[in-house]
C-alpha cells in the first residue's frame with residue numbers, strides 16, 4: 524500500500540446521504556472513524572471516536588440522517604458519497620411496524636410478522652438487518668428468521684435458522700448468534716430438495732410462532748423473515764407457502780414489480796404487500812463470490828471472525844456413527860410402492876456408509892436421539908466437518924466446535940464442503 528493511501532481522508536456528509544465503499548483486494552484493511560455528527564451502518568449506530576476495521580469482501584454503506592464527518596484510512600476499491608438512498612422509505616416502514624407493535628403491546632396480541640422478498644442481490648438481508656436494528660434500538664426484542672439457504676446469515680449455508688435479537692448487530696460481526704434454532708436442508712439451493720425445504724419451513728414456523736408467545740415483549744415485537752432470491756416458479760411457491768405458514772401480516776417486496784403484482788394477486792387481501800426500491804449501493808455478486816461467501820461463513824462458524832474461536836479436531840470410529848442423507852434418488856411415480864409419491868422419496872432417511880466419500884463434507888449433528896424420532900423435523904445442535912478419512916483404521920477425523928465426544932451420534936450429510944486450510 525502506498526504512503527498516499529495510508530493518509531486518512533475526511534468526508535463531510537450532508538443529511539440523508541451515505542458513504543459507500545467496497546474492499547476487494549486480499550489482505551487490505553480500511554479503518555473508519557466517526558469524527559462528528561451521527562451515522563449508522565445498516566441500522567447500527569457508530570460510536571464517535573472509535574476506529575472500525577473493515578476487511579476484504581466488505582461492502583459498506585454508512586448513512587447519516589443528520590449529517591456527519593467520517594474519516595477513512597486505507598485503500599478501498601470503490602468509494603463514493605451517494606445522496607440518493609431509499610433509507611427514508613425504509614425508516615417509514617419501520618415507523619409503521621412500530622405503530623403495530625405499540626397496539627399489539629397495549630392489547631397483548633401478536634406483533635407484526637413481516638417477510639422481506641425480492642430477487643437476488645437487492646438488499647433483502649440488509650433491509651432485515653436495518654428493521655431489526657431499529658426495533659432493538661427502541662427497546663424491542665424481535666425474532667429474526669432466515670429462510671435463505673444459500674446466503675443465510677444465521678448458522679451456516681444449507682440450513683434455515685432463527686434467533687432472538689436483543690442487541691443491535693455488531694458492525695463487524697453481525698447479530699449475536701446465541702442459541703439459534705436451526706434446521707438442516709443440506710443443499711445450497713431449495714430446488715435440490717423442495718419437499719424437505721417445505722417441511723422445514725412449516726416446522727420453523729410452528730416452533731417460532733409458539734416461541735413468540737412465551738414472552739410478552741417478544742410477542743409484541745414480532746418477527747422479521749428473510750427469504751431466498753429465487754422468486755420464480757418453485758421459488759415463488761415457497762414464498763407463498765412461507766407467507767401462509769408464518770401467518771405474515773405484511774410483505775416487503777424489494778425492487779421487482781412483477782413479483783409485487785404476483786403477490787397482490789395471490790396473497791389474501793388482509794396481508795399488506797409493499798413495494799420498496801432497492802438501494803443503488805447494493806452490490807451484485809457473481810456465482811464465484813457467492814461460493815466464496817459460503818466458504819467464509821463456514822470458516823467463521825469454526826474459527827470465528829473478529830473474536831477467534833478454537834475448534835477441536837479428533838477421531839471418531841465409523842462404528843460409533845449413524846450418518847444419513849435425506850432424500851433417495853428420484854424414481855418415477857410408476858415405480859413407487861402403491862400409495863407413495865416420488866416426492867415422498869425426497870424426505871426419506873438413507874443410511875450413508877462412511878468412507879472417502881465423506882471427505883471435506885459438513886455433517887449436521889441432529890438433536891434426534893434415535894432414528895425412530897422425526898429426524899428431518901428435529902433441529903440440529905451444530906456442525907462438524909470431516910477433515911480426514913482413514914479406511915484402514917475405519918475412523919474419520921472431524922473438526923468440531925466442541926471437544927469430544929459428539930453430543931449425538933445421528934449425523935446428517937450436507938452437500939456443502941469445506942477445505943480446512945487453517
Ligand SMILES: Nc1ncnc2c1ncn2[C@@H]1O[C@H](COP(=O)(O)OP(=O)(O)OP(=O)(O)O)[C@@H](O)[C@H]1O
Nearest residue numbers: 582584643644645646647648649674752802804806
Ligand atoms: N446501501 C448499500 N451500499 C453499499 N452496499 C450495500 C448497500 N446495501 C447492501 N449492500 C451490500 O450489498 C451486498 C448484498 O446485499 P444483501 O445481502 O442484503 O442482498 P440480498 O438481496 O439479501 O442478497 P441474496 O441474493 O444473497 O439474498 C451485501 O454485501 C451488502 O453489504
